[in-house]
Structure formats: structure tokens, C-alpha cells
Amino acid sequence: MSVLAYSQCIDRGKIKYGGNYYSTDYIRLCPTYAFATNGDTSKNWNVLTDPIDIKQAPAKALAYKRNVDIAILKYSGDKFYSKLNFHSLEVVYPQRLNWFKKQGRQDVTLKYYKAKYFFFYQFKPDSIASFLIGIAVNKEGKIISPFVFPSKKNYAPIDTSFTYCKLLEIARSKQRDIDPVQELSLEFDTKSQRFLWLISQSVVDTKEGDNFFNQVMIDAADLSKVQTAKTYATIVR
Known part of the structure; x- marks a missing residue:
């Protein structure tokens, strides 16, 4: 299924x-x-x-x-x-x-x-x-890297009612220019201490320099909380 x-x-x-x-x-x-x-x-x-x-x-x-x-x-x-x-x-x-x-x-x-x-x-x-x-x-057994995941007091469990189709529907309702979709991933925002579903638009016609594309961030614990952004990738040829 x-x-x-x-x-x-x-x-x-x-x-x-x-x-x-x-x-x-x-x-x-x-x-x-x-x-x-x-x-x-x-x-x-x-x-x-x-x-x-x-x-x-x-x-x-x-x-x-x-x-x-x-x-x-x-x-x-x-x-x-x-x-x-x-x-x-x-x-x-x-x-x-x-x-x-x-x-x-x-x-x-x-x-x-x-x-x-x-x-x-x-x-x-x-x-x-x-x-x-x-x-x-390290060799003495000490953890020397930061914890890039939520603490106990900040962790909000993932809303397990999600489906990937539902995430795409939410993204399209908030950002009509999100298609064609390049990728979808689960990310962690260290500032808000929340997991986010990140949906990124594909750049169809790439050019040298800055290539702008749209993104939608959906709070993984509360799918009603959605943010949109425009970002870019720089291509050097």
C-alpha cells in the first residue's frame, strides 16, 4: 500500500x-x-x-x-x-x-x-x-559533535496522518508555482527546533549564475503550519 x-x-x-x-x-x-x-x-x-x-x-x-x-x-x-x-x-x-x-x-x-x-x-x-x-x-569516548535533532522538551512528534500526496497537495495550495517538483525531504530547523517537510521546485532551464526556485516548508508535527520561500542555486560553467 x-x-x-x-x-x-x-x-x-x-x-x-x-x-x-x-x-x-x-x-x-x-x-x-x-x-x-x-x-x-x-x-x-x-x-x-x-x-x-x-x-x-x-x-x-x-x-x-x-x-x-x-x-x-x-x-x-x-x-x-x-x-x-x-x-x-x-x-x-x-x-x-x-x-x-x-x-x-x-x-x-x-x-x-x-x-x-x-x-x-x-x-x-x-x-x-x-x-x-x-x-x-574521540578516542576517549567523548562526543565532540553537536546534536542536530530536537531535545526532549522541544520534540514534537511527527503527524503520522501525512501521505506524500497530501504533502504535495498542501504545497500546491500554498505555492501554485511549486511544479515541477525537484525533491521532497524531511529537514530539521535548528532555530524553531521543529521537523519540516521541505518541497523544492525543479529549475527547468538552468543558466549560469543564480537560478531561482520556490520552496514550501510544512511543519511535520502540524501540517496546517506552512511557509513558502524563494531561494536560488548558483551555477558556474
Whole structure:
């Protein structure tokens, strides 16, 4: 049923990930291995392989994950945490720098090395939309990145009566020039501490310089609260 719910009014590919892991701010180009549930169970770790099975992650990393989970729960509360899914973690191995280079990763460096561990989470109000959350942790286990999601006192649960067709109907009623729609995503406004459904218009005829397009922001907890805006993307050719 969920497939029908969105396929009749918006292409599945236009429902994008919201948020940002911000992993590049802490582990960009570092020699890392990724670990995830149902990852590769091989003991031979390849620098270009898919994520490794989470059971092979360092014991310290798993201990720090439990601490991160507790910190998120304490900060955001049960209602938010119940919608949060752990995705994966990356561990930086500085001692493997030369090994990565020998295996073909010539771009690898420790120049941007800020975090030893990086944890990836997804906040999912349904089976389709995802808001990306990244948590950076140093080698002592201290969280060194900000929490870009609502606190317990500010979290307003997502209105689960939404459908993607309904969101588009609301957007079109408030901004008649929103079509053709480029994408739809769930975003977080740090100022208001609210989740928003962001619908962005596609720029059909792009040109060098500023290309303006319309956007509609719908409060994800109260679909009657809607804002419109005109923004732009700059193209250099």
C-alpha cells in the first residue's frame, strides 16, 4: 500500500534523505573501516569492501556506541529515540594509513582527522523518509559533535496522518508555482527546533549564475503550519 501511496503523485526517487551526517567534518579521507548490522563476515578486511559485520567492530567502539545511545535517549526522549535506527559506524585506523595507500587509496590522509569513531543514525517517521544524524566521538569516548535533532522538551512528534500526496497537495495550495517538483525531504530547523517537510521546485532551464526556485516548508508535527520561500542555486560553467 505504501508504494501506491507515493507512486501516484511523486516519483520515489524524488523523496530524498534529509539532514546530513557531517562525517566529512570529522573523518574526511581518513583510513577507516565501516561496521554495520548484516555486514561482510569475512575476516579479511578490504579497504574498498562493503561494511564489515558489526560483530567484528572493536569492543571499545561498541562500548562507546552504548554510551552514545544513552546520551541520545537522555537528550531527546523516548518518542524520538523510538524512531531512530542505527545505521553503521566507522573507526579510524591511523596506523593503517600506508596500507590503505598501497591498496590504491592514494587520497587517504590524516590531515582532517578529528574523531576516532563516527556513528551513523537515521530518524525514520515511516519506511521511506529518513533524516540523517551523525555523532562524532574521540578516542576517549567523548562526543565532540553537536546534536542536530530536537531535545526532549522541544520534540514534537511527527503527524503520522501525512501521505506524500497530501504533502504535495498542501504545497500546491500554498505555492501554485511549486511544479515541477525537484525533491521532497524531511529537514530539521535548528532555530524553531521543529521537523519540516521541505518541497523544492525543479529549475527547468538552468543558466549560469543564480537560478531561482520556490520552496514550501510544512511543519511535520502540524501540517496546517506552512511557509513558502524563494531561494536560488548558483551555477558556474
